[in-house]
Amino acid sequence: MPDSDPTPQHHHHGHPNEHGHEHGHGHGHGPGERRGVKALAAKVAHAFTPHSHDSAAKTDSALESSSRGMRVLAVSFAILMLTAAVQAVIVVASGSVALLGDTLHNLADALTAVPLAIAFSLGRRAATRRFTYGYGRAEDLAGIVIVVLIAASAALAGYEAVRRLLEPQDVRALGWVAAAALAGFLGNEWVARYRITVGRQIGSAALVADGLHARTDGFTSLAVLLGAGGAALGFPIADPVVGLLITVAICFVLRDAAREIYHRLMDAVDPALVDEAERILATVPGVERVGSVRLRWIGHALHAEVEILVDHAMSVVDAHAVAVEAEHRLIHDLPRLRAATVHTDPYGPDGADHHATLATHRIT
Template identity: 70%
Template sequence: MTGACVRSYAHNGPVDVRASTSAHRKGSHVSDRHEQWGHSHEVRRHEHGHGHGHGHPGSRHPLRHRISHLLTPHSHETADKIDAALESSARGMRALWVSLAVLGATALAQGVVVVASGSVALLGDTVHNTADALTAVPLGIAFVLGRRAATRRFTYGYGRAEDLAGIAIVLTIAASAAFAGWAAVERLLAPRPVAHLPAVAAAALIGFAGNEWVARHRIRVGRSIGSAALIADGLHARTDGFTSLAVLLGAGGSTLGWEQADPVVGLAITAAIVLVLRDAAREVFRRVLDAVDPVLVDRAEQALAAVPGVRAVGELRLRWIGHRLRAEVAVVVDGEATVRQAHAVAVDAEHALLHAVPRLTAALVHADPEPAPGEPDPHRRLAHHAPA
């Protein structure tokens, strides 16, 4: 089979990415079950206070865990917001929109008190809650677009709409941080007393209660449908409630006669928003540039190397399209294998990838013949197309 090229096209039809052979559909279902198992494992980690990226023993030191989690920026990356269980569940999507309504109502109630009191600390918490609520809008739009079938113009589908949603989320967070910081600095330069301190304290408690309700609702629904993403979002809402309690501290300081307590707390809230912004911007920037976790590449290479008939693993590429991964890989097979035999190896290689890499839904496998002594490189005729 010298010079032969064999490709495995699971879910890779030129127009409809959902079209595939029955064998490939079976492989996809196996992959979905593997992905759901992976997320269920992540759910258990979150339930025990060991969620991805946190690593704090919440079961033994819940207060320390919450404080540490509060100081750790949490991701607004869209791929972390939607997982298999959430995507396939109407309850899960409904929980996101209910959370939007509750956080929006909370921010509206706080906004009324901001106008009456002039508290910049409460203003910072209000814009933070508003930004968190509004992030559900571009994410929801991207989710709806991402479910549309591929076309002859958008041959990979509309999954990259989630990258645009990520950019919109980053811009929203940046605007909220700039506004909150500007208001706090202005108040520091021109201090004035905060009016209606009891109302400010009540609004702070409303902010905490709203975030806590959203947290409990997301976690409860997330556990019910097995969505680690929704549970993680609930934990983030819970830690956001501590930002609202910081406003309560500012109100207490103002009550004791420290005029700068309110803008100082406002600056602290701004700093918290900036930390979230940094984390979100980094994730979105990486996603736009098709970055993936190197661990996934290692897992893919190891899985391919273990496939019978694969003599070596060549070029391997992974990329995100929405919240799903696609792979392109070249594997070396026996140079004397028939086309059918090489294709079987390619299918086995794809099957191994679907099991090994979470969220992988398609792989394009190119089979290269193992070179024989003195045989010219079959790809030599492509050399003049290589970038300079």
């Protein structure tokens, strides 16, 4: 499998992940295609002229994704802060440590909107000569902050639960505690669905992780009902025990969120996406073989670097046309792919090593 080649073409375009944009380059869509002298001249000009598919449509698509993310964060922040405020008042009146843990968890979940909002704002900035891929990675950094906040809420909830086990205290206003627990569940479940749905639509791992966090918060809110029920039946120890169970639940959320962010930081992608990209490339006319396929997430956009092998006797113009068609199909058929770099290598003749110059530089 070839690694890279100093002479073949590297073909890179940035695209919106839309199906309705126009290609105003006049290039062909397959090798050997002849449309007269005028068409050939256009193809030659296209092959040797710097060009990009970066367009207003692509920018609008990226901005729309970030705008949707910002709307989700604003609405969910307001709902969770209101829920936490109501619960905090009842915590003071009741002394329920289980409800305190749930309140702290809801507060932490609301505050995760802050780093995410900053990340989405940064992601709107254009790429620079220093940050050549843009600022999409800010979302992954926000994910780290989210993981730290979840860990902090787990530690505080666990501390309060253990302290209450060692220093038992009666729980008051059990009816209000139960009502606050139900309100916490409803608020968190609504926020979870909203975040997860939009996060998956725009490809934001941090927003999906935050939605899963909110969903678990909802179930921990229901657990508070168990503590209130136990206390009502004459078992005051049920409240701190439920507080400990909530802490354990938060730790499971912490594990899942940390794994999600770790995968994103390590450029992990779903292997099914790689399989799909290889399938798409193999169907392009003129592609003799598919080489390496590399995918990575940058924020909530997917980027690709692929290698294809074409007939060694093919002209530069025709090889370029194959690369254009390969990139075009990837952009249109691979979900959330916004940019692709297509590298063409010569296929054949038998025994030829087109990368001999780079043999000592390859990383095994």
